[in-house]
Amino acid sequence: xxxxxxxxxxxxxxxxxxxxxxxxxxxxxxxxxxxxxxxxxxxxxxxxxxxxxxxxxxxxxxxxxxxxxxxxxxxxxxxxxxxxxxxxxxxxxxxxxxxxxxxxxxxxxxxxxxxxxxxxxxxxxxxxxxxxxxxxxxxxxxxxxxxxxxxxxxxxxxxxxxxxxxxxxxxxxxxxxxxxxxxxxxxxxxxxxxxxxxxxxxxxxxxxxxxxxxxxxxxxxxxxxxxxxxxxxxxxxxxxxxxxxxxxxxxxxxxxxxxxxxxxxxxxxxxxxxxxxxxxxxxxxxxxxxxxxxxxxxxxxxxxxxxxxxxxxxxxxxxxxxxxxxxxxxxxxxxxxxxxxxxxx
Amino acid sequence: xxxxxxxxxxxxxxxxxxxxxxxxxxxxxxxxxxxxxxxxxxxxxxxxxxxxxxxxxxxxxxxxxxxxxxxxxxxxxxxxxxxxxxxxxxxxxxxxxxxxxxxxxxxxxxxxxxxxxxxxxxxxxxxxxxxxxxxxxxxxxxxxxxxxxxxxxxxxxxxxxxxxxxxxxxxxxxxxxxxxxxxxxxxxxxxxxxxxxxxxxxxxxxxxxxxxxxxxxxxxxxxxxxxxxxxxxxxxxxxxxxxxxxxxxxxxxxxxxxxxxxxxxxxxxxxxxxxxxxxxxxxxxxxxxxxxxxxxxxxxxxxxxxxxxxxxxxxxxxxxxxxxxxxxxxxxxxxxxxxxxxxxx
DNA sequence: CTGAAAGCGCTAACAC
DNA sequence: GTGTTAGCGCTTTCAG
Numbered sequence: 001x002x003x004x005x006x007x008x009x010x011x012x013x014x015x016x017x018x019x020x021x022x023x024x025x026x027x028x029x030x031x032x033x034x035x036x037x038x039x040x041x042x043x044x045x046x047x048x049x050x051x052x053x054x055x056x057x058x059x060x061x062x063x064x065x066x067x068x069x070x071x072x073x074x075x076x077x078x079x080x081x082x083x084x085x086x087x088x089x090x091x092x093x094x095x096x097x098x099x100x101x102x103x104x105x106x107x108x109x110x111x112x113x114x115x116x117x118x119x120x121x122x123x124x125x126x127x128x129x130x131x132x133x134x135x136x137x138x139x140x141x142x143x144x145x146x147x148x149x150x151x152x153x154x155x156x157x158x159x160x161x162x163x164x165x166x167x168x169x170x171x172x173x174x175x176x177x178x179x180x181x182x183x184x185x186x187x188x189x190x191x192x193x194x195x196x197x198x199x200x201x202x203x204x205x206x207x208x209x210x211x212x213x214x215x216x217x218x219x220x221x222x223x224x225x226x227x228x229x230x231x232x233x234x235x236x237x238x239x240x241x242x243x244x245x246x247x248x249x250x251x252x253x254x255x256x257x258x259x260x261x262x263x264x265x266x267x268x269x270x271x272x273x274x275x276x277x278x279x280x281x282x283x284x285x286x287x288x289x290x291x292x293x294x295x296x297x298x299x300x301x302x303x304x305x306x307x308x309x310x311x312x313x314x315x316x317x318x319x320x321x322x323x324x325x326x327x328x329x330x331x332x333x334x335x336x337x338x339x340x341x342x343x344x345x
Numbered sequence: 346x347x348x349x350x351x352x353x354x355x356x357x358x359x360x361x362x363x364x365x366x367x368x369x370x371x372x373x374x375x376x377x378x379x380x381x382x383x384x385x386x387x388x389x390x391x392x393x394x395x396x397x398x399x400x401x402x403x404x405x406x407x408x409x410x411x412x413x414x415x416x417x418x419x420x421x422x423x424x425x426x427x428x429x430x431x432x433x434x435x436x437x438x439x440x441x442x443x444x445x446x447x448x449x450x451x452x453x454x455x456x457x458x459x460x461x462x463x464x465x466x467x468x469x470x471x472x473x474x475x476x477x478x479x480x481x482x483x484x485x486x487x488x489x490x491x492x493x494x495x496x497x498x499x500x501x502x503x504x505x506x507x508x509x510x511x512x513x514x515x516x517x518x519x520x521x522x523x524x525x526x527x528x529x530x531x532x533x534x535x536x537x538x539x540x541x542x543x544x545x546x547x548x549x550x551x552x553x554x555x556x557x558x559x560x561x562x563x564x565x566x567x568x569x570x571x572x573x574x575x576x577x578x579x580x581x582x583x584x585x586x587x588x589x590x591x592x593x594x595x596x597x598x599x600x601x602x603x604x605x606x607x608x609x610x611x612x613x614x615x616x617x618x619x620x621x622x623x624x625x626x627x628x629x630x631x632x633x634x635x636x637x638x639x640x641x642x643x644x645x646x647x648x649x650x651x652x653x654x655x656x657x658x659x660x661x662x663x664x665x666x667x668x669x670x671x672x673x674x675x676x677x678x679x680x681x682x683x684x685x686x687x688x689x690x
Numbered sequence: 691c692t693g694a695a696a697g698c699g700c701t702a703a704c705a706c
Numbered sequence: 707g708t709g710t711t712a713g714c715g716c717t718t719t720c721a722g
Contacts, residue, residue, distance in 0.1 A: 017497070019699060030709045035701060045707065062494075065474040066414040067699035070714045075411060085440045086433055095430045095457060102456060107471060110455040111447060112440060126452060129410040152362070237638040266638060273643045293582040293611060293638075298618045364715060375693045380717060390691065412715035415698045 018059040026055040038063065069131060074155075078319065079109045079127030080136040081120055083205075089261075089289055089308055090138065093160065096312030097136070104320055106133060115204035117143045128153055134319050140164050140171075141206055156322045158315050161306075162207060163334055172315050172333045176207045179304050180214025182339050183258045183286050186302075188222055190345065192256035192284055195219045195226040198243040198268070199260040200235035208235070208260045211288060215258050227251050235260050240267025248275070255283060256345060262287035262294050262303055269297055269344065284345035290338075299343035307335040363404040371400040383408065414476060423664065424454045424472030425481040426465055428550075434606075434634055434653055435483065438505065441657030442481070449665055451478060460549035462488045473498055479664050485509050485516075486551055501667045503660050506651075507552060508679055517660050517678045521552045524649050525559025527684050528603045528631050531647075533567055535690065537601035537629055540564045540571040543588040543613070544605040545580035553580070553605045556633065560603050572596050580605050585612025593620070600628060601690060607632035607639050607648055614642055614689065629690035635683075644688035652680040 024031045029048055037044045037052045044052070055061070069075035078101055082090035098108045109130065111123040121143045127135055128149060134156040142150075150157050150168055157169040164171065180197070187195055197212040199205075212228060219226035229247050233239045240259060244267070247254060259265040265287030272279050279285055279299055287294060290305035318329050369376045374393055382389045382397045389397070400406070414420035423446055427435035443453045454475065456468040466488045472480055473494060479501040487495075495502050495513055502514040509516065525542070532540055542557040544550075557573060564571035574592050578584045585604060589612070592599060604610040610632030617624050624630055624644055632639060635650035663674050 021699080031700075032702085032710080033708060036708085039701090043707075048708085060494075062470060062474050064415070064476070064699050066411045066420060066476060067714090068701070069411040070409070070415050070716080071699080071701035073701095073714070085430070085443070086436045088431055088433065091431045091436055094455075098430070098456065102468070102471075105471070107454050107475070108456070109452050110439075111443065111453070123447070125407060126447075126450070129407050130452070131409070131411060237641040241641055263637075267641050270638075270641050270643050292608075293615075296582040296586055296612050296615050298615050366715080376716075377693060377718080378691085381692085384717090388691075393692085409715055412698090413717070415700085416715080416717035418698070418717095 018061050020061070020063065022059055023052065023055045023061050026059065027051040073131060074133060075131050076106045077109055077127075077130050077132045078106050078134045078136060079111070079124070079130070079132045081111050081113050081123050082138050083113055083115045085110065085112050088291060089306065090161070092308040093312040093315075096309040097316050098312075100313060100316035101319070113138070115201075117141060117146070121146045124149060133323060134158065136160060136315060136319075139206065140167075142168075156319055158319065160311055160315060162210075163332065167331055170315075170318055170329070170331055170333070172311055172318065172335065174306060174335050174337045175214075176210035177214035177217075179288065179306075179337055180211040180216070180258070181218035182337075183211075183304065184215045184218035184222070184224070184226070186339055186341070187256040187258070187284060187286070187345065188219075188224055190256070190280075190284060193224060194251070194254045194256070195224055196229060196247055196251055196254045196257045197226065197260075198229045198231075198240070198247060198257055198264065200231040200233055200239045200243070200264060202230050202260075205235070205260070208288075211258075211260070227254070235264050237263055237267040237270070240264030241271040242267075244268040244271040248277070256286070257283065258286045258288075260288065262289040262291040262301060265301055265303065265344075266293060266297065269299075269301065279344050286345040290340055294340070294342070297344075302342045302345035303340050305338040305340050307337065310335050363406050365406070365408065367404055368397065368400045368406050371404065372396040418476060419478060420476050421451045422454055422472075422475050422477045423451050423479045423481060424456070424469070424475070424477045426456050426458050426468050427483050428458055428460045430455065430457045433636060434651065435506070437653040438657040438660075441654040442661050443657075445658060445661035446664070458483070460546075462486060462491070466491045469494055478668060479503065481505060481660060481664075484551065485512075487513075501664055503664065505656055505660060507555075508677065512676055515660075515663055515674070515676055515678070517656055517663070517680065519651060519680050519682045520559075521555035522559035522562075524633065524651075524682055525556040525561070525603070526563035527682075528556075528649065529560045529563035529567070529569070529571070531684055531686070532601040532603070532629060532631070532690065533564075533569055535601070535625075535629060538569060539596070539599045539601070540569055541574060541592055541596055541599045541602045542571070542605075543574045543576075543585070543592060543602055543609065545576040545578055545584045545588070545609060547575050547605075550580070550605070553633075556603075556605070572599070580609050582608055582612040582615070585609030586616040587612075589613035589616040593622070601631070602628065603631045603633075605633065607634040607636040607646060610646055610648065610689075611638060611642065614644075614646065624689050631690040635685055639685070639687070642689075647687045647690035648685050650683040650685050652682065655680050 020031045024034045113120040136158045160172045162173045163175045197215045202209045216226045287303040290303045294301035294303045365376050369379045458465040481503045505517045507518045508520045542560045547554045561571045632648040635648045639646035639648045
């Protein structure tokens with residue numbers, strides 16, 4: 001069998017790719033020592049470490065992570081699923097998380113569910129096939145099968161961007177219901193008497209729905225009128241403009257509106273401008289997200305700032321700690337939010 | 346050695362995770378047949394295939410991709426590097442690409458370079474350790490080492506979002522220089538006589554720089570005055586507002602400005618509003634990107650629409666073809682762009 | 691069309 | 707602190 005193997009060699013590994021055995025030979029040590037030098041440098045004598053480093057350098061050795069992963073039954077990979085990559089809320093979290101993990105040698109496998117639990121299910125299955133070090137999901141809503149697979153995998157699992165009881169494992173986020181309450185209270189404190197929540201695709205975006213629910217609950221608890229305008233379309237700038245139009249049509253008496261997110265609020269701002277509606281004098285507007293235009297728009301947008309980057313950072317820290325065997329962190333981490341009062345509301 | 350192995354078994358593979366050997370045994374075939382049934386179902390007899398499928402179902406078998414990858418020296422993984430995940434230009438490309446690849450069983454490994462070639466180098470190295478099926482990079486600017494590694498890896502490599510000569514392998518994008526020229530021509534055709542390009546972080550964002558260069562070249566070729574306002578900050582809404590302020594300060598005679606991208610143009614629009622500058626009467630504005638607010642702002646934003654999703658789609662198609670052994674596609678794919686004339690310019 | 695056998699390149703006991 | 711040994715779970719010749 002050694003004849004064919006040699007003939008085949010170039011094809012299998014790329015002409016120049018060297019293996020750990022090559023490094024070991026050049027450094028005059030065993031592969032175990034090379035392996036240790038790579039993963040726990042401090043348990044190898046300085047002298048050998050130097051020789052090994054030189055050999056690695058000379059051979060331009062790149063470890064084969066699949067071989068390592070197979071042998072150790074785990075990989076330095078973290079699977080993450082967000083509803084949409086294009087949504088800058090989540091992409092900022094992904095960026096912060098990915099950066100921190102990459103520094104420690106972990107790779108992010110990214111996928112988007114489009115708010116579908118079936119798609120999430122398929123993604124989780126394909127991640128699991130890689131024996132990932134951990135899996136990060138958005139939200140608390142998962143299929144039964146996803147849940148079972150995750151439990152059986154016995155790896156750290158993080159649910160993010162929400163709060164609640166009994167997380168699969170860890171939960172890092174904030175309360176959308178409280179966001180809604182805070183906005184309603186804010187509007188009331190400003191003297192608004194007829195409130196509205198304007199949302200889009202609320203059947204899929206459960207977090208937005210929750211913000212709306214909190215908003216309505218707080219309003220009625222305070223004896224204030226509150227209605228919902230619900231659009232079927234995805235939450236975009238144009239959808240916000242439409243929402244504003246429908247609101248004015250159907251509920252002309254409303255004097256303060258909480259929009260599903262800043263993107264929609266921006267559309268509403270433009271539509272108000274077009275219609276000559278004075279903001280905030282005639283109508284108060286509040287968004288969600290504190291995207292960067294909120295601090296620049298005319299008028300400046302009152303909004304709620306979620307801990308976008310912080311979620312990513314804290315997940316990375318929690319995960320890294322778990323990878324080192326430290327499971328002392330809290331299962332549920334409430335990162336809170338901030339109401340940013342500007343001009344629009 | 347068999348004693349400890351058995352005791353260890355649960356720990357290594359997760360209590361319930363079955364292997365291909367389990368499937369083979371249950372179906373009464375060899376692992377080779379199971380392996381074939383999984384990868385090329387049509388070369389296995391229908392009867393065995395059925396039995397195998399049932400066994401897979403019953404055992405909830407999930408293949409170990411690392412074992413498969415090790416044995417075959419390749420993986421169904423595609424590494425992709427964008428400058429920033431948060432930039433919705435690239436995230437839309439990533440989303441389109443990822444969706445199409447996921448449908449065919451490929452996973453995306455995502456990283457962001459922050460416009461740094463060193464970071465790109467590190468990411469490429471770590472991707473290569475996974476024997477990826479392909480690597481996708483943004484732009485044409487890479488370190489020598491990155492280039493060498495990519496060449497040696499002998500896998501499909503796509504450079505995207507730009508055009509040019511001698512791609513590493515494949516190139517899918519459009520000409521930023523032509524974008525700049527088109528905008529300059531457009532402004533001239535509207536009667537503008539003093540043009541400006543407003544960019545941010547142009548030392549890092551080489552594509553924006555190129556758009557600016559094309560814009561200036563076309564302007565001067567047409568005998569029109571043209572200046573550049575270059576800001577050090579990252580291109581954001583606030584930066585656009587600052588850029589507008591500086592422009593008005595330093596070049597009060599300018600009557601048309603091309604902004605690095607729509608986000609900055611939006612900031613400029615707000616700043617004009619604050620200062621009471623009439624757009625387009627006193628100053629024409631053009632952005633780049635055609636982000637969704639461009640079709641809703643007041644005034645509507647004239648801009649250039651890059652083939653954001655299309656880039657992702659076409660890369661997926663090209664890659665999938667290559668994976669099947671079809672290398673007949675073009676090495677360079679120019680997807681063009683579209684100038685969207687609206688109200689602002 | 692199917693099975694047997696030989697690894698893929700690394701890690702993880704275990705012994706020294 | 708270091709080397710030896712025995713796999714990790716699959717794919718891939720090669721026979722039949």
